[in-house]
Amino acid sequence: MELNEISILHRKIRISPCGKERLKGVSVGEKLSYTFYEGVYEGISMLFLQPRKGNPTPRECGITAERLTTLSGLPVVFILKSGPTYERQRLTDKGVYFVMSDRYAHLPMLIALEKTSDRKVASALTPVAQYILLYHLQVKSLKGFSAKEIAGLIPYSYESTTLGITCLEDVGLCEKIQDGPRRKILRFPCKGMELWKKAGQVLISPLEKRFYCEGIRTDKEYPACGINALAHYTWLNPDPERMLMLTSKEYRSLKSAEAFDSPNVFDGKIIVEVWKYPVIKMAEENKEWVDRLSLALSLGNDDDPRIEKEVERMINDIQWKD
Template identity: 30%
Template sequence: MRKAINYINETLGTNAVEIPIHNRDFGNLPIYISQAYKLYEARIFFKDIVLVELKNEDDLSILQADKHLQLLRNTFNRIVVLVLDNLQSYNRKRLIEKGINFIVPGKQIFLPELLIHLNESFTQPKPKQRNEVLMPSAQFLLLYHIIHRYQNWKLEEHPFKGIAQKLKYTPMAITYAVEELKQRELIEVYGEKEKYIKFNLERSELWYTAQEQKLLSSPVLKTVYVDVLPSNVFMLKANASALPEYTSLNPSKQQYYAIEKNAFYFLQKNNGLVNANDREGQYAIEVWKYNPEALAEDMGNDNAVVDPLSLYLSLKDSLDERIEMGLEQIIEKYIW
């Protein structure tokens, strides 16, 4: 914080001094504020301000920071300024777009409430590249949260370890999935010893945001046709065979089933598929990127079918008008 104060004084010609705001002075602020930030009082041009320093800048989320700064402003009734040592260009742009006061010592002062904007230099490390769509495990978590809104077991009420056990993922896979959702600003992570997640949007808004940003993809890796279903393997109906469960459509002549990719490769390795090919067969087996059974569990369907939103994503590019009508019915039932 001393660097920020020196930068303010040198740049603006002031004599500001920072005074720490101790935890005991936080009043009724949530505990996560004191865990995430250091707060200081200062005075610039006869205006009392609160300087907010993020303890771990790797945790910076613009959406979350905006909410927290508004909370601090309402609590202290003062101008609130975010202080950052480093700031990537895309986050800088978002802070400016949202009108959030911020200071990057030696580089930039943006205080729209004081009509101050000084930009000396701004060279940033290249931001990490990320995939256009969510990784399968991250998509799984997002869809599970939307679909299971009425079930007793909810993602937001359990730590990472509990989520991994319930959804049959490794703890590391859940950690990676959560990190990606956090980077997309779809969730917040909180907690010390045990980490929990909190989705930033209502379920319908979450779905439409993910759709608009093109984050969601078909769960189907490929489709394999066989003449005989593999024995001793439980599979859910998928594709047009699953549509009657959620829509007014009749089942198709071609029978479709879904299987998780690792289970499929096990069958393939152990010669469990009869006359497998990529063109035709009595049964079509969709090989999924994630476990269709875990996502459809506890849905209370009359038949063993895949979940409705993964079904939607697997068919959304279909040109069949009947299927398009069925997909509209799914959205009306599970999103609106």
């Protein structure tokens, strides 16, 4: 069924099927895959493509848009069916113009994505967002990196990474800026200690739960955390117990395999901390200790003046990567 109008952010505009002259040079495959329309929005003439089946991938949209823009001299806009947030984000990151239902649009003169939706704006960092921020501060500066490039550095999918970046944007800790027609990169409002302090009110403790056990039946090595990790970074003496950090996924796997000897909440030879995100490190790096900033956050409820002093010393000794 041919369209004669579409709604962009609740505003209806007229469109009409493209004539043969406009489709000159369009491949047979493109004609079979899309219905072509012309329309004007905010004084700009555009070529609208409606997929005949489901939404094409963002990569396919990017390739098609680049070719047809060169051919027609008009901005190419895809009329897409409703899709998840990460799909809209991937389309935007690739510089693809689109309208999706009547609430989301990315067009030459505007970007109306998350801020026009009904989603709840973040007031604290998610585990993924915090991982990205602390990676940027301690491991490798992410200034000038795209979401796709960041996803290649951290243990999260592209979709999770884009949502993490959106969370960082919500709380004012980064922004995405256009870098060419099809690429967006990160920019941070400040650096190092200043950025760490700016993040103060939205940072979360990585600690999910803590328990004791007498042993763990596994050959895998886990990074040290707690007081013993603090002792590694400062002048503090370590405690006699082993202190290990597991991710939630690692904990569930070991628990399912009944690998913990005498787990309890009172005492034992090993103190296990289950964290909300993995150890922050370079890919393939064997990390023996949790990172300094996450460690500081995990010890945030410890009111021992001796520990508070050493945490402060540890943070002051950080060599910021940005």
